[in-house]
Amino acid sequence: MFLRLSWKSLLSRKGSVLLTLMALTVSILVLLGVEHIRHQSKQSFSQTVSGVDLIAGARTSSVNLLLYSVFRMGNATNNIDWSTYQEIQAMPNIAWTIPISLGDSHKGYRVMGTSKDYFTHFRYGQQQTLRFAQGREFDGLFDVVLGADVARKLGYQLRESLILSHGIVSTGFSDHDDKPFTVVGVLAPTGTPVDQALYVSLEGIEAIHINWQQGIKLPTKPGADEHIDPAMLVPKNITAMMVGLKSKMATFQVQRAINDYRAEPLTAILPGVALSELWQMMAVMEDTLRLISALILVASLLGLSAMMLASIRERQREIQVMRLIGASPWFLFRLIQAEALIIVLLAASIAGALLSGLLLATGSLISAEFGLHISANFLSSSNIVMLTSVIGATVVVSTIPAISAYRRGLRAAGN
Amino acid sequence: MSIVIRALSYAYAEQPNVPVLNIPEWSADAGEQVFLQGPSGSGKTTLINLLNGIFPASTGEIEICGHRLDQMSARQRDKFRANHIGCVFQQFNLVPYLSALDNVRLASHFASGTSGTSGRGASRSAEDLLSHLNIPKSLWHKASSQLSVGQQQRVAIARALVNRPELLIMDEPTSALDKKNRDQFMTLLKELLTEQPATLVFVSHEDELASHFSRHESIVEINQAAEVA
Numbered sequence: 001m002f003l004r005l006s007w008k009s010l011l012s013r014k015g016s017v018l019l020t021l022m023a024l025t026v027s028i029l030v031l032l033g034v035e036h037i038r039h040q041s042k043q044s045f046s047q048t049v050s051g052v053d054l055i056a057g058a059r060t061s062s063v064n065l066l067l068y069s070v071f072r073m074g075n076a077t078n079n080i081d082w083s084t085y086q087e088i089q090a091m092p093n094i095a096w097t098i099p100i101s102l103g104d105s106h107k108g109y110r111v112m113g114t115s116k117d118y119f120t121h122f123r124y125g126q127q128q129t130l131r132f133a134q135g136r137e138f139d140g141l142f143d144v145v146l147g148a149d150v151a152r153k154l155g156y157q158l159r160e161s162l163i164l165s166h167g168i169v170s171t172g173f174s175d176h177d178d179k180p181f182t183v184v185g186v187l188a189p190t191g192t193p194v195d196q197a198l199y200v201s202l203e204g205i206e207a208i209h210i211n212w213q214q215g216i217k218l219p220t221k222p223g224a225d226e227h228i229d230p231a232m233l234v235p236k237n238i239t240a241m242m243v244g245l246k247s248k249m250a251t252f253q254v255q256r257a258i259n260d261y262r263a264e265p266l267t268a269i270l271p272g273v274a275l276s277e278l279w280q281m282m283a284v285m286e287d288t289l290r291l292i293s294a295l296i297l298v299a300s301l302l303g304l305s306a307m308m309l310a311s312i313r314e315r316q317r318e319i320q321v322m323r324l325i326g327a328s329p330w331f332l333f334r335l336i337q338a339e340a341l342i343i344v345l346l347a348a349s350i351a352g353a354l355l356s357g358l359l360l361a362t363g364s365l366i367s368a369e370f371g372l373h374i375s376a377n378f379l380s381s382s383n384i385v386m387l388t389s390v391i392g393a394t395v396v397v398s399t400i401p402a403i404s405a406y407r408r409g410l411r412a413a414g415n
Numbered sequence: 416m417s418i419v420i421r422a423l424s425y426a427y428a429e430q431p432n433v434p435v436l437n438i439p440e441w442s443a444d445a446g447e448q449v450f451l452q453g454p455s456g457s458g459k460t461t462l463i464n465l466l467n468g469i470f471p472a473s474t475g476e477i478e479i480c481g482h483r484l485d486q487m488s489a490r491q492r493d494k495f496r497a498n499h500i501g502c503v504f505q506q507f508n509l510v511p512y513l514s515a516l517d518n519v520r521l522a523s524h525f526a527s528g529t530s531g532t533s534g535r536g537a538s539r540s541a542e543d544l545l546s547h548l549n550i551p552k553s554l555w556h557k558a559s560s561q562l563s564v565g566q567q568q569r570v571a572i573a574r575a576l577v578n579r580p581e582l583l584i585m586d587e588p589t590s591a592l593d594k595k596n597r598d599q600f601m602t603l604l605k606e607l608l609t610e611q612p613a614t615l616v617f618v619s620h621e622d623e624l625a626s627h628f629s630r631h632e633s634i635v636e637i638n639q640a641a642e643v644a
Contacts (some may be wrong), residue, residue, distance in 0.1 A: 001524040005513065012512030012558075317507040322505075323469060326497020326575065327526035328490055 006338040013311060017343060020300075020307045025354070026389060027300040031293040032355050035386055036378040038286055044373060045279060048192045049242075049271045051123025052098075053251055056080070056088065056258050057240035059265035063281070066274040069100055069240040071193050076102065079237040084263055088241065092258060093250040096121045098242040101205050101235065104164045104176070109150045111164050111198045113205035113238070116202075119145075121244055124192045134158055135185030138201050141233075144181040145199040148189035156183050164198075164208060176208040191373040194318040203233040285413035297390065301344075302399045308340055308401035312408060319408050329409035333402040340398035341391065348387055352378065416478070417445040417582060418466065419615035423475035423485075424640070425461055434473065436461045437640040443630075445480070445581070448608070448615040450625050453634030459618055462634065463586055466616065467500050468492035480581045497525035501575030501613070505587040508571035511560035515550060515570045516541055518559055519577050526578040539611075544573040548603055565596035569603065576607060583608075586618045601627055 010017050048071050057065045058078035067073045089097045098121055101113030112118075119130050119137050135158050135371050146156055156162065160183050167175035181200060189195055210232055244256060251270065313317075319332060325388035359376040367373050418441070425436040436458040443449055453459040464470040465477060465484075471492070474484040480499060480506060484492060496502075509518045519541035545555060548569040556561060568588060575583060589597040600622065608615065617628060625631055 001517075001521060004517070005510075005521065008512045008517070318510050321508060321510055322521075323493075324467070324496075324502045324508075325522040326493050328493040329527075330490075 002335070002338065004123060006335055006342060008340060009335070010339055016085045016307050016311070020304050021343055021347050021350075023300040023303055024344060025350045027293070027296040028344075028348050028351035029354055031297050031386060031390070032351060032378055032383055033358075034289050034293045035383050036359075036380065037374060038289065039380050040374045042279060044191055046275050047125040047271070048275065049122075049124055051121070051127050051244070052242045052271050052378055053245040053248065054243040054255055054258070054268045055240060055271055055274075056266055056268040059267045062267065062269040062274040063278050065240065065267055065269055066271065066278060068102065068172060069242070070241060070271065071383055072102065072112070072197060076239045080241065080266065081237050081264060082235045084261065084266070085241055087263075088243070088258060088261075093125055093246050093254055093255065094243060095246045098122060099200055099202055099235070100240045100242065101238045104205065104208070105168045105241070106150075106162060106164050106198050107154060108168075109147070109154075109196060109198055110168065111144075111205075112202060113200055113202045113235075116134045118199065122194075122242070124190050124194060124258045128190070130194065131188040133186045133188040135183070138184055138186075138199065138204070140205050141183075141201065141204050142179060142181045143184040143200070143204070145185040145187060146183060147195040147197045147199075148187055149195040150198055151183075151186040156186075158183055158186070163232040164200075189367075191367060200393070202235045202238070206233045206235055232410055246400070298393070301393055304340060304343060304394070305400050306337060307395045308398060309404055312336070312404045314403055315405075316408060319405060323409055327409070332405040332409040336402040336405045337398045340394055340401070344390065344394040348390065416442055417447065417480055418443040418616075419476070419478040421476040423465065423472055425465055425470060425473050431473075434640045436465070437636055438462075438475075438637055439639060441637050442614040443614055443616070445614055446612045446626050447630060448629045449617065449632055450628035451616055451618045451632050451634055452620065452622075452625075453618070454577075454620075457634045458633050458638040460586070460642060462638070463502075463584055463618065464615075466582070467502055467584055490551055495499045497522070498578055499581050501578070501583045503568070503571045503575050503583075503585045503588045506564065506567070506591045508574070509559040509567055512558055514556045515545060515559050515562065515566075515573075516555045518570060519544060519574045522577050539577055539579060541573070541577060544577055545570070547607065548573050554620045564591050565593075565599070568592060568596070568600055572604060572607065574602075576611060576613075579611060579613075581613055583613045583615045584618075585615065586619070588617075589619065589621065589624065597624075 055069050058076060058080055060077045064074060064077070068076050078371070085099055088094065096117055098118045099113070099115055102110060103111075104111040116137050122130055124130075128273060132145075133148065133151075135145070144162065150156070161180040162183065163180050164176045166176065181204070187194065223248060243254070245251060255268045255270070258266050322332065323329075355378050356376050359374055359378065363374055363376060420438050420441040422440075423436070423438045426432065426434040447525040449458070461470065465472060466479070468479075468484050469487065469492075475485065477484045479495070482499070484495070487495060509515075510521065513521065523541065526610070544556075546552070550566060550569060552572070554566065559567060562570065568591070571588070578642060589600050592600060605627065617624075618634075
């Protein structure tokens with residue numbers, strides 16, 4: 001009877017209730033949406049790389065090293081000598097290493113020179129290995145493997161040939177057009193920066209730079225490339241390296257060994273630590289978004305309270321009637337709170353349904369545009385906390401009209 | 416005795432020294448039907464609100480069916496009113512957005528769940544009462560605001576009687592009705608009271624209704640507040 005009474009009461013004031021409901025739905029949608037996307041991007045971000053124990057590069061800040069080695073953003077301060085790579089590889093406790101050689105690009109996508117170990121040892125997400133959607137690893141000198149986004153956006157098929165450019169922007173003057181590469185494999189999508197790059201062997205990188213000095217192509221006699229001396233294909237230096245250890249216990253020991261390396265100044269970082277450092281830099285942005293969505297919610301809850309308070313005056317007669325048949329003022333207090341809660345619970349359900357629908361509808365678009373996989377299940381623990389505090393805030397805010405009803409109930413007398 | 420009042424006085428909280436009502440002694444027997452007359456400003460509304468327990472007595476005793484209202488808490492008075500007293504006022508007796516049936520059921524909802532102080536047995540069925548009061552079945556589920564004034568007042572009787580109260584308080588219940596509806600109202604009320612006896616305090620300024628009642632009282636004579644002031 002109590003719920004029936006509050007429900008009928010709300011129905012009798014459809015207009016204002018509906019508008020309040022809409023305002024609340026929008027603000028709860030914003031709140032849940034922001035929180036969900038924040039949570040998902042953080043998760044997706046922190047899973048960009050996993051299973052790699054250390055990343056080493058020329059001495060620089062950990063965030064910078066992470067940015068260029070994993071996200072392929074910005075540039076390395078310096079390179080590592082190939083002999084250094086080999087010496088680190090030979091250190092005890094080291095299980096595997098992946099060389100990273102950056103500096104070339106293809107139509108705006110970075111090209112990474114590496115070894116086949118990349119496809120075997122690199123892990124992302126929950127310890128997932130890279131998988132091939134089509135084709136296989138690079139084998140020949142001029143074989144290239146494409147990240148999922150590169151293949152999709154540029155529409156490359158297996159066995160198509162493409163030309164790499166020197167540097168990160170394609171100017172047309174510095175193309176390696178004398179040595180085209182052939183697509184031999186396309187990686188399955190990972191939702192990480194892996195999708196945004198092309199992969200060639202270190203030898204391939206060396207081969208296209210034969211006859212280049214200081215980033216300038218030297219004029220060559222036609223046909224001179226036909227006989228490439230294998231000795232010339234040994235890399236001279238690389239940009240960074242990923243390291244896998246035999247035992248996690250050795251992490252700090254190896255990190256110190258690399259940091260103290262005598263031949264050249266190096267930095268070794270723990271990817272997980274650097275990732276959270278990087279995420280911390282975005283914390284202000286994150287907090288601002290949360291604050292704004294919380295304020296929007298507070299505004300619409302106050303709107304709800306104002307609407308209810310205004311309705312109390314026109315409900316004077318009704319309050320009298322209920323008092324007359326034995327309702328206590330406390331009953332009226334609870335009635336008003338129940339009405340506010342019904343509106344908020346309805347708004348939360350509608351917002352939840354809308355959010356799920358929106359995420360389902362735009363999920364593929366978001367993952368295509370931003371490489372971000374957002375699950376449609378928004379009921380994360382943080383969102384459950386959010387919803388609970390929304391309900392708590394409703395109880396608090398609706399005490400204002402509820403007290404007004406209580407007081408009117410106390411004074412309500414006969415005609 | 417159904418109503419016993421001794422040295423009862425009531426003053427508004429804003430003016431505690433100026434009682435608006437002061438009744439040295441007044442009582443009504445169980446089943447008695449009292450016709451109470453009084454001009455507005457004579458303390459009529461105050462007396463009604465003291466009898467049904469909405470106002471607490473400032474001083475003195477007020478006893479309904481052997482229960483001392485002046486010794487109860489506000490909560491207890493609310494519960495007592497739900498179980499033992501039925502009220503019908505001039506108009507706006509119903510929750511406008513609830514159906515006729517739900518209005519009657521709401522009254523039994525407030526009466527239920529009490530311990531010890533429940534009324535005389537189980538409450539009557541709302542459907543039974545509504546058909547007794549000539550409310551067509553087609554109107555039972557309509558919002559009460561859509562009913563005519565005459566129909567609303569009859570639903571109000573049903574609501575007042577649903578918990579089989581010992582005391583029925585009516586304040587100008589027929590003033591908003593035309594003659595035809597008023598006569599129908601009185602006939603139905605008398606019928607129901609024979610079937611389900613209760614003490615009735617009927618406040619009205621309509622002298623022609625006085626003939627329906629055995630005992631006539633004037634509030635001006637009962638209330639001595641003016642002399643005190």
